[in-house]
Amino acid sequence: MNTESYKEAFLEEAVENINNLNKALLNFEKNIEDLTPLNELFRAAHTLKGMSATMGYDKLAEFTHMLEDVMDRIRGGTLAPDIDIVNLLFRSIDVMQEFIDNIRNQNVDFAKGYKDIIIQIKAKSSAPAREIKTAAQPRQAVPAASLSGETDPLKTETGIIIEDLILNEAAAQGMKVYRIKVTIARTCAFKSVRAFMVSRNLSEKGEIVKSSPKAKDIEEGNFDNSFELGFVSKAPAQEIEQSISRIAEIEKADIEEVRAQKKEIKENLKHAENGDKEIIAAENEKKPSAISQSVRVNIEKLDSMMNLVGELVIAKIRLDQIARNKTYRDLASTVDEFDRIIDELQIEVTDVRMLPVSHIFDRYPRIVRDLSSQAGKLVEVEITGGDIEIDRTVLEEINEPILHLVRNCIAHGLETPEQRENAGKTKKGVIRLSARRDRNSVIIEVSDDGRGINLEKVRKKAIEKKLMPLDKLDTLTDDELVNLISIPGFSTAEKVDNVSGRGVGVDVVKTKVEAFGGIFRMENYQGEGMKSILKLPLTLAIIQALLVKAAGATYAIPVIHTIETVEFPSKDIKDIQARRVIILRGEVVPVLSLSELIGKGRQKESEIVNMVIIEARDKKIALTVDSVLGQQEIAIKSLGEFLKFAKGFSGVTILGDGSISLIVDIQALIESNLKMV
Amino acid sequence: MERKIVGFKIREDDYAFEIMKVVEIIRLKEITEVPTAPDFIEGVINLRGKIIPIIDLRRRFGMESKEATIMFRIVIVEYAKHQLVGVVVDEVTKVINAKESDMLAAPATVTGAGGRYIQSIVKIEDKIIVLLDIEKIFTEDEQDKLKIIALSEGGKFEESPNS
Incomplete structure (x- = not known):
């Protein structure tokens, strides 16, 4: 281990401790009479102090030492806690976070305004804080x-x-x-x-x-x-x-x-x-209880492991194909064995990369506390399914979108205490964060019990912004109307505030979720609240995909977006208002040609048309393709920085024969062909 | 000071990349088209499991394309530090030792094919070799392209109500 890896370990532990501080302080705030959370607070501050002193971050150490002192005095009864002190403590935690960020990014032991806080706390506790002891001198001297x-x-x-x-x-x-x-x-x-x-x-x-x-x-x-x-x-x-x-x-x-x-x-x-x-x-x-049962592993190492497994999966698929064409004795059974091992390895590696969603959920109570008090609202956070696990990359990517949604709940969804009372609700609003597993995806829901989305306002705004012709607007169901909000630049909040900004949130959320193959949708309960639903893939690296042929090339469509494949007689494709549709079990489904969507023009259709029914923008769409090759596991490779602006494809994969297949990003593809929907 | 450069031809013209930027040279292989990518991007290839975008220099320079010959090569170069990009060229000639004194700054007036992407002009014997600046070839237009895409998208939302 060199100093750099010490630093990493330090940063990681520091972040954990800051999370613990936040959690404990939130608990303490709920019932200021109960001093038990202080023990946890004290412990976390103490650990942080010791760690930073050893690493030579003296300012941070001094700062935490002072906090530790305050907590000790509250615990000891010489300082009566009140809301001012709790607020000061919250701000102190933010300053610590800033310290940590600065140490990580600039390697400086400094945070803006930390002296300020020290002065305020000193004034508050009106007793001189003890001088900090040198680095890691033991708290109790041992003879x-x-x-x-x-x-x-x-x-x-x-x-x-x-x-x-x-x-x-x-x-x-x-x-x-x-x-x-x-x-x-x-x-x-x-x-x-x-x-x-x-x-x-x-x-x-x-x-x-x-x-x-x-x-x-x-x-x-x-x-x-x-x-x-x-x-x-x-x-x-x-x-x-x-x-x-x-x-x-x-x-x-x-x-x-x-x-x-x-x-x-x-x-x-x-x-x-x-x-x-x-x-x-x-x-x-x-016996097996050797000292370490878990090891911290660098994220990059996990990523590269995952990449290697991805390549192994590709090689496996190639080998499968070769084995199918050759008849060497024992080859088939060896390949089967090989398959099983790689499958297991893949599951294991994927599993290692999984983190419980509580990893990000736990951050929200603190954020909600600050934002709601700024907005003059009373809000409680309820979390369920925090133990559901999801790939860490996915988790990191959705943190920001969820934050947006939570902000929206506070700024737009939830009413002020008076408004709530008038509406016959409890003064305190509730934001619910929940996670659950649904086969190969994780569903995360963010909901509130506020006023819901005002559909009339949405309609007005849609007309004002000329989002679509009036007659079309009239045909929209309530659900479709609600989801108009996620069109870029749409915002129903009348005033711009610092909680949720200009309401650019929802479309950012949608774009982000769709960027890694997820689905985003909102539900509205007029007067009773609203719900945002994020359907996310468990992992980003290896997915199930449907391989199809279109315009002479092979494309992969992530299974998460597909509903079924059908063969449809071409004479049954109807033209309604210059749009092609089919009637699928009584439901009108628009027909789009994959070849046309990717700019290759519509191919001549045979009597029986192969279609993949997909779910995009919350609607069913029948995508015509030349042929459906079948479902297969694919390892996603990035198109790279260079091609990131190639719309409509989320990546590529290498097929069994070594050829490349593009992974279709249905949502983006349709979005860039909006006029066709 | 001598610098090594890798010479190649497009049409009858001599070009070169700095050798430090060249990762490897391979024969032309199957290129998978990325339909929505900008024109000058021919597609992507699978190079031992790595996905590498391929640039067509002829199209980049606004020249007519040509039926591939057996001499065609893909020069894999490093761009923006760690990214690999392949460039299709008509023929790779040889590695040239260029003296620092033979390298002239690109005249500001050069407007010919690839004029914008010149790093310097190398005079060797009676040949003129254009040393190309890889970063410029890829970055500038990528950004142009990005702008164009951004504009056209913005436009779509505006026009959709009437369509």
Whole structure:
């Protein structure tokens, strides 16, 4: 690990702690009498302080130290908390966030206005804050005597007990068992990182079979400054000692070999087999609890892994094709086996990249708190399905769109407390964020119980902006009318405010969601609220697609957009108002030609026309193609920066024969041919 | 100071790229068209699993296109640091050692084919070789193109009510 990766670890942990601070403070704000959330606040601030001091970010350390002080005093009852203090604390968290952003982006330990906050807090608490102690001086000084006494394994026999069974087993395999006591420098703020490095170095040489405290506690840094391990290895003690003390900030590693008591090994094993089965089972369960059960992995590494798996999938498809044409003995079964393994690998890798949506959902209560108080509204956030997992890339991409929607709820959807009371509602409005799985997609809904969308206003605006001819406007259903809002530049808010700006939000949301193959739609409940629905693919890298031929080339249509494929007699395609439509099970569905959409002109149609029924802009559309080749898993490759302005395609994929197929972005394609719909 | 440049021909004219920008040279292979891409983009190719956009320099320079011959090559160059782009040329000639003193700044008045994309003019023996600036070839027009697309889209919304 170099300093850069320390910094990364620091930043990541810092962000976590800031999230925790926000959460705890929100809890505290709900009931200021209850001081329990303060413990969490205090803990997070304390961790952050220690971390930043070790990393040499003295200003941040000083700042958090001051916060810690305030919290300590509230906890201790010498400072009475009120709304001003809570607000100050919220602002302080923002300043910390700014510190972190600046450290990340510019590598400077500074945040605007942090001194200001310090002054305000000092004034508020009207007592001089303590001077910050140097870097990572221990909070409680430990007497030197007890320190040395504690770490001398020869004098104390209270170390972890290593069962005879392990000793015997190790002996049988010619391995030695050690009891290792690792002492980490007291000045170390990354105890868990050091402990992880110890466990990593050790696992190169053998197996950790026991630990005290428990592995989880060590992993989380919940130990004083030393921990003990039971370690089985072939390596001599000296070598193990070296491998540990190589690690920085390790004060010492005391290693003691543990020998089996003089009993016959066989007898012991027998004894174990007979009597202590339960104990053995329990031991075996404990056994894999080596220090680290999880590892932080750089996102880029995951991305490149995903890319490689994508390529592997392509190679697999090619191999499948070759195997189908050749009849070597055992080839088919080997290829099948290969298929299964790659499928599993793909699932595993995809899974590693998954994050629960709470990762972004949890940020909203804090944001809503600030925005709603600015807007003079009372709002509560309800979250369901926070544990639903989705690819981290998708998650990152939808954060902003969801934020837009939440802002809209506050600015436009929800009424002021008086308006709500007049309408017979509770004073407090509710914003609901929910996530659920629906086969290969995740559905995220953002809804509020506000006034809903005023359809009359939408209509007026549509006329004013000349979005479509009047007669067409009249034919729109309420649902279609609502979704007009997502047309670029459309906004129903009469005044421009700093909560939701100019109402450009919804079309940005729609564009963004559609850009990675999702679907966006709104539902309106006049007077009772509205709901935005985002249907998102689970992952962006590998998807199911329908391969079709059009204008002589092969195109891939993501299955998420398709409903079915049909063969339709060309004589049954009707012309209504210069538009081609079919009647599909009683429903009028407009017909578009894929070839025409991509600017290749309409191909001559045979008697039976192949059509893919797709869902685009919330409507069904029958897309005519030359032929449907079938459904297949495809790995998406980007068209690259250079072709990003080629409209209508979201990427490319490489087919089994090495040829390239463009992935059709139905929404964009239709949008750029708006007049045809 | 000598600089190595990779010479190639389009029609009868000699052009070159700086060797440091050239990643590899391959024979012409199947190019997949991207229907909605700008004209001068011929399509994309699959180069060992990488998707690489292909530029047709003839079209770029406003020349008529020509039936591909066996001499046609795709020169894969690096553009904007990490992106690879392929350029279709009539023929790759050879790697030339150009002396710094042989390289002349592009005269401001050059308006001929590819005039806008000249990095410098290289005089070797009695030949004139135009050293092309890769960044200019791709960036400038990409932006032009972007503007055009943006304009036409804006226009669509305005005109749609009457259509």
